[in-house]
Amino acid sequence: MVDAVPPAPPRHLVLVRRPDDGVDELGGVDVVEQVGSATLSTTHVAAADLPGWVAAQEPSRPRWTWDCTTRWYPDLLRAGVRVARCWDLRLTHDLLRGSPLAAPAVGATSGAWDALRAAAPDGGALFDGEDLLGLDPVAELRRQQDALRAADHRGLGLLVAAESAGALVAAEMTSAGLPWRADVHAQVLTGLLGPRPPAGRRPVVLERLVEQVRDALGAPGLNPDSPGALLGALHAAGLPVEDTRSWTVERLDHPVAEPLLAYKKLARLLSANGWQWLDTWVQDGRFRTDFLVGGVVTGRWSARGGGALMVPAPLRAAVVADEGWRLVVADAAQLEPRVLAGMSGDRAMAAAGRGRDLYEGMVASGAVATRAEAKGGIIGAMYGGTRGESGRMVERLGRRYPAAFALVEDAARAGERGEVVRTLLGRGSPAPTGTWTEPAGEEHRAEEAAGQARRAWGRFTRNFVVQGTAAEWALCWMALLRDRLWQAGQAAGGGRPHLVMFLHDEVLVHTPETVADDVAVLVRETAAEAGRLLFGDPHDAAPDFPLDVAVVRSWADAG
Known part of the structure; x- marks a missing residue:
């Protein structure tokens, strides 16, 4: 029997910016080859030559290590250069600084690394003479590797790799853009609002609704876009409401409710x-937006510009997919409850969702009488609903x-x-901030306020563990899918399938029509593989992750 050979340590190529040093007018980059704690070589590359140099090194699959992927x-x-792997020092620094698994091993943190943020889109030339606060990427890489070794937790290493892979996905999605038909968009707006009005005027449909709201309230000069004026008009009409939110208006038994709700919805659009x-x-x-990996404290993504995560x-x-292309739209069903079953090892809950709708499985088991009761109870557990029917x-x-x-x-x-x-x-x-754990003085009000703050933070941490783990599953899913799509693209001919949108538990892939069905299979396979990465091989306590997958020409056709 031959002893297993331990895996070779990853080969990092650390990119370090250098200002103008006389080599060329734009300065350049020092590329430090780093394996473990050993520096093997340093190569200076002129700024203009960097894309070609990176492309030439990529077949050896180094781990490109840089201060921030953005x-x-x-x-x-x-420049047309794609890389397979990277190590994002900024994202990893933030993960290790906040993780209770690694914090004791991280040691003193650098204020410069703590302050580093994602670059703004089109925020200036890459080589603009800025030294990024004097950051030392090589020293930071060593510190991070030491922290991971000291933590000795496989999951943390997986999270670091997945987060950096997510940064590559985000940049590639921004670069590719989401296919968007401006003519169709304009047709939708015209159908709902009427023709495009002159600047500063409302569309005709909104003007019509404004007149209906004014007539219903007897307020001929009312501007419904002014919350104060609208609230005053509602009060003058004898409606004792405290605000003008849609959910408040929905409860009104008054002729103004219908046109006002319609106005609010269309005005928001x-x-x-x-x-x-x-x-x-x-x-x-x-349509291109700037995706921010880990933009929410739970690890969920956010987006900067255009409201990409809230497409109505x-x-x-x-x-709409390009001619000869299709969209593969995949949505993970009941992701957070399934993640909860897996991370808790609850065999009965995992079994309830295996191969079927989780809530219907709970009904079939006799736990509750209806699907609505099952859903309400699970949401209450994850978000802290303890009152009424949910409780x-x-x-x-x-x-x-x-x-x-x-x-x-x-939690x-x-x-x-x-x-x-x-x-x-x-x-x-x-960690919670402020003096919420220590009421100021002995006054009853202060103590009651502190108790409310503690319970509110408990509701946050209750959901954090589930939502954050669901975000980890999604990161692993996208990282795996990204690699498989690149491989599948070798057979696509007229272009490679690629990710173009990610919405927490839903992804869109833009793919040549010739391989669309194969891509749909990859989407399912990588979702299952992500589940195995987090929760192990299939067993009675491991959840499955069924997807709703559609191959369509338009996102709207996915249902």
């Missing part, structure tokens, strides 16, 4: 995604699925004590 990869993509949005954000048939349903008709369902389901419900309860209690909780792979929750 400061390096977009320029490489513009005009403001968020109207003709001005179309002029600003859609260029050359693509009517405008999904404008997301009763939480108590009932907790008896059937004790491990899952105990996990979120323990809530830890949050109320001011403790940091973590996701499955090791992302840490932020």
Whole structure:
């Protein structure tokens, strides 16, 4: 029997900016070859030559290591250079600084690394003479590797790799853009709002609704866009409302409710995604936004520009694949409850969702009588609903699925004590700030306010552990899918399938029609593989992750 050979340490090529040093007028880059703690070589590359040099090294599959993916990869993509792997020092620094698994080993943190943020899109030339606060990427890489070794937790290493892979995905999605038909978008707006009005005027449909609102309230000069004026008009009409939110208006038994709700909905569409949005954000048939990996403390992504994570349903008709291409749209069903079953090891809850709708499985098991009760109870458990019908369902389901419900309860209690909780792979929750754990003085009001703050933070940590672990599953899914799509593209001929949108538990792939069915298979396979990465090989406590997958011409056709 031959002893297993330990895997070779990864080969890092660390990119370090250098200002103008006389080699060329734009300065350049020192590329430091780093294996473990050993520096093997340093190569100076002129700025103009960097894309070609990176492309020449890429067949050896190095791990490109840089201060922040947003400061390096977009320029490489513009030059037509794709890399397979990277190590994002900024994202990894933030993960290790916040993780209770690694924090003791991280040691003193650098203020410069703490302050580093993602670059703004088109924020200036890559080589502009700025030394990025004197950061030392080689020293930071060593410190991070030391911290991971000291943590000795497989999940944390997986999270670091997945987060950096996510940074590559985000940059590639921004570069590719989401296919967007401006003519279809304009048709949708015209159908809902009427023709495009002159600047400063409302569309005709909104003007008509304004007149109906004014007539219903007897307020001929009312501007419904002014919350104060609208609230005053509602009061003058004898409606004792405290605000003008849609959910408040929905409860009114008054003729103003219907036109006012319609106005609010369409005015929101005009403001968020109207003709001005179309002029600003859609260029050359693509909508491009700036995706921010880990932009939310749970690890979920955010987006900067254009409201990419909130595309309204009517405008999904404008997301149309190019001629000869298709969109593969995949949505993970009931992701967070399934993640809760897996991370808690609750066999009964995992079994309820195996191969079917999780909530219907709970009904079939006799835990509750209806799907609505099952859904309400699970949401209550994950978000802290303890009152009314939700509270009763939480108590009932907790008896059937004790491990899952105990996990979120323990996280809530830890949050109320001011403790940091973590996701499955090791992302840490932020610590509460302020004096919420110590009421100021002995006054009853101060003590009551502190108690409310503690319970609110407990509701946050209760959800953090589940939402954050779901984000980790999605990161692994996209990292795996990205690699498989690149391989599949070798057979596509007229172009490679690629990710173009990610919405927490939903992805869109733009793919040549010839390989669209193969891509749909890859989407399912990588979702299952991501589940195995987090929760192990299939067993009675491991959840499955069914997807709703559609191959369509338009996003709206996915249902």
